[in-house]
Structure formats: structure tokens, C-alpha cells
Amino acid sequence: EPEVTQTPSHQVTQMGQEVILRCVPISNHLYFYWYRQILGQKVEFLVSFYNNEISEKSEIFDDQFSVERPDGSNFTLKIRSTKLEDSAMYFCASSVISGQETQYFGPGTRLLVL
């Protein structure tokens, strides 16, 4: 069964460093999303992406964040200058189209900012 994959599974970085989290959505999916979950808290929406542009972003998704689909398969989340509070599990998701379809989530990348 097709699945969303994410790399790396874990990343440790120093505060102020840039990180890039990678995702490979399911191949026929057109909509892509990033969510994050701070330890012990709920899963929060960050951004949705369609047709090579951001469709919606939350207030969490500030100028330090960016997303890109650099090729036909990868979808990336970049954090330019990490802060301690960026430590969280980051989930990528994708869906075939929208509105009536399930979002399928990847296994997540656990980011720890020291």
C-alpha cells in the first residue's frame, strides 16, 4: 500500500541553524501538508500546498518557515533559523484531491533544537 515517507526520522540541531525536513507524498496525490506536534500537545496545522503554491498557512508558519516541491516527488519544509520552541514532531501529509478525501500522514520527523 502506498505511503507517505519522511526523512530523517530524527534530527538534532543547534539553535539558529537551518534544517530541512523531507517528505515524499503518495505519488498520485496533489495536495500536501505539514503539521507539527509539540511533545504532549495536539497536532497543529502549519501549511497546505497545492499547484506549487501555499494554499493556507497558520500563524505558526512565520517567515522562518518555507515549503518547496523541488521536483516531482519531494516536498520539503525548511526552518531557516531554528529556535528552542521549534522542537517537535513534524508530520507531512498528502491527499488525492480535497474536500472529501483522507489525508495520509507520514511517520514524522522528530526535531530537537538544542
Next chain:
Amino acid sequence: SQQGEEDPQALSIQEGENATMNCSYKTSINNLQWYRQNSGRGLVHLILIRSNEREKHSGRLRVTLDTSKKSSSLLITASRAADTASYFCATDRARSGGYQKVTFGTGTKLQVIP
């Protein structure tokens, strides 16, 4: 209360018993989904129920949706120790352009004691 709140926050039952978790939400929705998350792991999609459906079954799972009360329930029958996890409801509303922002609840931590 926030969009997507589950209760109880924690539930502990004996193996073989049924587990019922509830979710309430505030705004109108297209779909409601239930996800499962094992500790520190990714989100696994369990079941999607559309706003025009009232009940749905999948294996040992039974989901109901009452749009008049803005609530849903997830019933796991004949629970197993392996069902121990956190369970989240997630609601969406279609946006213009067709994509869906999914809002997660706070989750119910289910512990099934062997």
C-alpha cells in the same frame, strides 16, 4: 472549547472490554476522521465519516456522527492490549481551491490492560 475535543482525556480498560471515545467540535464540517497514534510515533488513519453519514464500521471500529450535536464517537469492541494508543478526531472544512485544513482534537489516551 476548541474545535475537536475528545473525552475522556484518558481511559483505562481491561482487555476484551469495549472502549468508547467521544469528540465534539464547533464549526460545520465536511468530514470527521479518527486517527491513532502510538507513543512517539506517526498518525495512522482509522476511519473517515462524511457529514452526510451517521454511522460507519471498520472491523472492530464503529464510528457515529451526529451533526446536530456536533459530536462523534469511536467505539472499539473487544479491545486488545495492542489497541493501547492515543486516539484523535480530526475535522475539516473545504476551502476555496478545494483543499482541506484538518484540525485535530486533544486526544484520548487509551490503555488496555492485558
